[in-house]
Amino acid sequence: MKKNGASIIIESLIQNGVNTVFGYPGGANIPIYDALYGHQGIRHILTRHEQGAIHAADGFARATGKLGVVFATSGPGATNLVTGLANAYMDSVPLVAITGQVPTHMIGNDSFQEADIYGITVPITKYNYLVKDVSKMGQIMAEAIHIATTGRPGPVLIDVPKDIQDMSAVYGKYDVRLPSYKPNVKGNTMQINEAIKAIDTARRPVIYAGGGIITSSAVKELVSLSRKGNIPVVLTLMALGSMPSEEDLNLGMVGMHGTKYANLAVRECDLLIAVGARFDDRVTGNPDNFAQDAKIIHIDIDPAEIGKIKQVEIPIVGDAKTVLGIIAEKVKSQPRKEWVEKIKKYKKDYPLKYKHSDKKVIKPQQVIEAVNDVIDGDAIFVTDVGQHQMWAAQYLKLKESRTFISSGGLGTMGFGFPASIGAVIGRPDKTVINITGDGSFQMTIQEMATAAHYKLPIKVVLINNGFLGMVRQWQQLFLGKRYSYTDLGESPDFVKIAEGYGVKGIKIEKPDEVKPAIEKALKHDGMVLLDFRVEREENVMPMIPAGGSIETIME
Amino acid sequence: MERRTLSILVRNHPGVLSHIAGLFARRAYNIESIAAGITEKPDVTRITIVVKGDERVIEQVVKQVRKLIDVIKVVELDYADSVTRELAIITVNCSKETRGEIIEISDVFNGTIVDMSEKTLTVQVVGNERQIKGIIKLLSFFGIEEMARTGLIALPYRSTRD
Ligand SMILES: Cc1ncc(C[n+]2csc(CCOP(=O)(O)OP(=O)(O)O)c2C)c(N)n1
Numbered sequence: 001m002k003k004n005g006a007s008i009i010i011e012s013l014i015q016n017g018v019n020t021v022f023g024y025p026g027g028a029n030i031p032i033y034d035a036l037y038g039h040q041g042i043r044h045i046l047t048r049h050e051q052g053a054i055h056a057a058d059g060f061a062r063a064t065g066k067l068g069v070v071f072a073t074s075g076p077g078a079t080n081l082v083t084g085l086a087n088a089y090m091d092s093v094p095l096v097a098i099t100g101q102v103p104t105h106m107i108g109n110d111s112f113q114e115a116d117i118y119g120i121t122v123p124i125t126k127y128n129y130l131v132k133d134v135s136k137m138g139q140i141m142a143e144a145i146h147i148a149t150t151g152r153p154g155p156v157l158i159d160v161p162k163d164i165q166d167m168s169a170v171y172g173k174y175d176v177r178l179p180s181y182k183p184n185v186k187g188n189t190m191q192i193n194e195a196i197k198a199i200d201t202a203r204r205p206v207i208y209a210g211g212g213i214i215t216s217s218a219v220k221e222l223v224s225l226s227r228k229g230n231i232p233v234v235l236t237l238m239a240l241g242s243m244p245s246e247e248d249l250n251l252g253m254v255g256m257h258g259t260k261y262a263n264l265a266v267r268e269c270d271l272l273i274a275v276g277a278r279f280d281d282r283v284t285g286n287p288d289n290f291a292q293d294a295k296i297i298h299i300d301i302d303p304a305e306i307g308k309i310k311q312v313e314i315p316i317v318g319d320a321k322t323v324l325g326i327i328a329e330k331v332k333s334q335p336r337k338e339w340v341e342k343i344k345k346y347k348k349d350y351p352l353k354y355k356h357s358d359k360k361v362i363k364p365q366q367v368i369e370a371v372n373d374v375i376d377g378d379a380i381f382v383t384d385v386g387q388h389q390m391w392a393a394q395y396l397k398l399k400e401s402r403t404f405i406s407s408g409g410l411g412t413m414g415f416g417f418p419a420s421i422g423a424v425i426g427r428p429d430k431t432v433i434n435i436t437g438d439g440s441f442q443m444t445i446q447e448m449a450t451a452a453h454y455k456l457p458i459k460v461v462l463i464n465n466g467f468l469g470m471v472r473q474w475q476q477l478f479l480g481k482r483y484s485y486t487d488l489g490e491s492p493d494f495v496k497i498a499e500g501y502g503v504k505g506i507k508i509e510k511p512d513e514v515k516p517a518i519e520k521a522l523k524h525d526g527m528v529l530l531d532f533r534v535e536r537e538e539n540v541m542p543m544i545p546a547g548g549s550i551e552t553i554m555e
Numbered sequence: 556m557e558r559r560t561l562s563i564l565v566r567n568h569p570g571v572l573s574h575i576a577g578l579f580a581r582r583a584y585n586i587e588s589i590a591a592g593i594t595e596k597p598d599v600t601r602i603t604i605v606v607k608g609d610e611r612v613i614e615q616v617v618k619q620v621r622k623l624i625d626v627i628k629v630v631e632l633d634y635a636d637s638v639t640r641e642l643a644i645i646t647v648n649c650s651k652e653t654r655g656e657i658i659e660i661s662d663v664f665n666g667t668i669v670d671m672s673e674k675t676l677t678v679q680v681v682g683n684e685r686q687i688k689g690i691i692k693l694l695s696f697f698g699i700e701e702m703a704r705t706g707l708i709a710l711p712y713r714s715t716r717d
Contacts, residue, residue, distance in 0.1 A: 307618075
C-alpha cells in the first residue's frame with residue numbers, strides 16, 4: 001500500500017511498539033504533524049521547548065526501558081535537540097529523533113530555518129540519516145530503531161526533508177540487514193571461564209557495576225553473584241537502584257562523591273569485576289591509582305570501552321545479563337569472612353554524615369532523608385545536576401532499578417524536570433519525584449506548563465541554596481572562596497511562578513516543616529513544587545578532588 | 556610514535572567518510588593521509604588512513620572505528636608486507652639550464668613530465684612513500700611551485716604468502 005513519508009514514519013513507530021512521542025512542530029515537519037492529527041495509535045506530548053521534549057523522551061526511555069521518540073522541526077527546532085542528543089549518547093539511552101528538514105532542492109542553500117543537523121550530530125549520535133529517497137523511509141525507520149535499541153543503546157537521528165514527508169512510496173515489512181553491525185552478546189566462553197577462576201581464587205573481590213546493569217536488566221544476576229560469592233558491590237551514579245540500598249554488600253556510589261567505604265573497598269580489592277561501567281574520571285580520579293593492586297575483569301557490550309582507560313587482564317565483550325548469569329551460576333559459593341568483616345567495619349566506621357543544624361536552618365541532606373522517611377523507596381527519583389544530585393545519590397534509599405534517573409555522562413542542568421515528565425508518562429503507576437536545584441530548575445522551568453496541561457502529578461523537591469552550589473563548592477575549596485558569578489542573588493518567588501503555571505507551590509523555611517510539607521505534597525493530586533530554602537553554603541562530602549585518589553579524600 | 560596504515564572497508568554510504576574523519580579529529584588522532592575509493596564491490600568503499608600513534612592509541616582507534624555502523628572491516632597493514640602507492644603531481648621551477656637535470660631526476664623515479672611551461676615543469680610520480688619523499692627532496696632544490704598528493708593506498712602482498 002502506498003503512503004506518504006510522514007505516514008510511513010508514524011506507521012513504523014506503531015509497528016515497533018511505540019505509542020508515545022514527545023515533540024514540537026514547525027514549518028518543516030508539518031506533514032508529520034498532519035499524519036498525527038486525530039491518530040489513535042500514538043500519543044503525542046507537546047512540551048514548551050525542544051530540549052524539554054528530548055529530555056522527556058530520554059526520561060521516558062530510562063524509566064520504562066522502552067525506546068524514546070522525539071519530533072522537532074528543522075533549523076532551530078533541530079539544534080534545540082543537540083544537548084538532549086549528547087546527553088542520551090553519553091548515558092547510552094535508546095532514542096530516535098526525527099527532525100524536519102527544508103525541501104531537498106533547497107538543502108545547502110542557507111535556506112530559511114536550515115541547519116545541517118546531520119553534520120552537527122555526527123559526534124553525538126550512535127548513527128544518523130538524511131533521507132533523500134522516500135522509498136527508503138520504511139527501511140531507514142526499521143534500521144534506526146534497531147540500532148538505537150540493540151548492542152550499546154544510543155540516540156539515532158533521522159533528518160527528513162519536507163518534500164520527502166509529502167511524497168508517497170510503498171510501505172511494507174522490512175528486515176534489518178546490517179552486515180557491518182553485529183553486537184556481541186554472548187561473551188567468549190574461554191574468557192568467562194578465566195573470569196570464574198579469577199573470582200574463585202580472589203580473596204578480596206569487588207564488583208564495580210555501571211549503568212549497563214540496568215540497560216541489560218542484569219539486576220538479578222548481579223545480586224545473586226554478590227550474595228553467592230560474598231562480593232561487595234560499588235555502583236556508579238548510573239547504576240544506582242540496580243542493587244537495593246538495603247543489601248549488606250551494597251556499598252553505594254563510588255568515586256568523587258562516593259562513600260568512603262566504597263572507595264576503600266576498591267582501593268584494597270585484589271580483583272575488580274567491572275560490569276557495564278566505563279571507568280569514567282568522576283569514578284576513577286587518577287586511573288593509575290584506581291584499584292591499583294587489583295586484577296581487572298571488564299565485561300561490556302562495547303568492545304571500545306575495554307582497555308580505554310585501564311589495562312584489563314580479562315576482557316569479556318558481551319551482554320551484562322548473559323555473562324553475569326553464567327558467572328553467577330558457576331562461581332563457588334564462598335563466605336569470604338575476613339573481607340566481608342572488614343567491609344562491614346568500614347561501613348560502620350565511615351558512614352555518610354553531616355552536621356545537623358541548630359534547628360533554625362534546613363540542611364539539604366535532611367530534606368533527602370525526609371523524602372526517604374515519607375516515601376520509603378517507593379518512587380522514581382529524577383535529579384538535575386549539582387550538589388542536590390550528589391546528595392540524592394548518596395542518601396536516597398532505593399529498592400529497584402530504573403528508579404534513579406540522572407544525567408551521568410554529560411551532567412546536563414535542566415535535564416531533571418523534563419525527564420520527570422517522560423518518567424511519569426511512561427510509569428503513571430509510580431510517584432515521580434524530581435530533586436533539583438534552583439539553578440537547574442530554571443533552565444527548563446517552562447515545562448511546568450506541560451506538566452500543568454497534562455495534569456502530571458510530579459513532585460518537585462527544589463533544594464534552593466541561592467547558589468550554583470556545586471561550582472560554588474569548588475570555588476570555596478580550591479579558589480579561596482572567590483565566588484565568581486555563582487551567587488544567583490535574590491531568589492525568585494517559586495511559589496508564585498508555580499501558581500502562575502497553575503500548579504501548587506509550597507515554600508519551606510524551617511527544619512520541622514520539611515517532613516509535613518513532603519507528606520502534604522504526596523497527598524495532593526497534581527503537581528507540587530516544594531521550595532526548600534536550605535543552608536546556603538553546605539558542601540557535598542566526602543569528596544575526592546578531581547584526578548585524586550582515596551589518599552586525598554576530604555571529609 | 557609509530558606510523559600505521561589502516562585499511563578500512565565501509566558501506567558506500569553518503570557521509571561515511573565524514574564519520575570516520577570526524578572520529579579521528581574528535582579524539583585528536585593525527586591523520587597523516589586519507590584516501591578513499593570504491594572496491595571490486597560497488598557498494599563497498601576502501602578507506603586507507605595513515606596515522607601516527609603508539610600501540611595503545613592505535614588499538615583504541617581501531618576499536619572506535621570498528622564500532623561505526625557502516626564499517627565492515629578494519630585491518631592494520633604491515634608496511635613491509637604490503638603494496639603501498641601514492642600519486643604526486645609536482646610543479647617545479649626550472650630554467651633552460653636546469654630543465655635537463657629535472658627530467659633526469661624524474662626519470663630515475665619513474666616520473667612522467669605531464670606539463671611544461673617556460674618557467675616550470677610538472678612531474679607526475681607514482682610510488683611508495685620512500686620514492687615520493689625522495690623525488691620531493693631532490694626537486695625542492697629547484698623550488699616547488701605547487702604540489703598535490705593523493706594520500707597512500709595499500710593492499711597486502713599475496714605473492715609471498717603460502
Ligand atoms: C547546562 C549546564 N551548564 C553549566 C553546568 C555547570 N554546573 C555544574 S553544577 C552547577 C551548579 C548547579 O546549581 P543548582 O542547579 O542550583 O544545584 P546545586 O549545586 O546548588 O545543588 C553548574 C553551573 C552544567 N552542569 N550544565
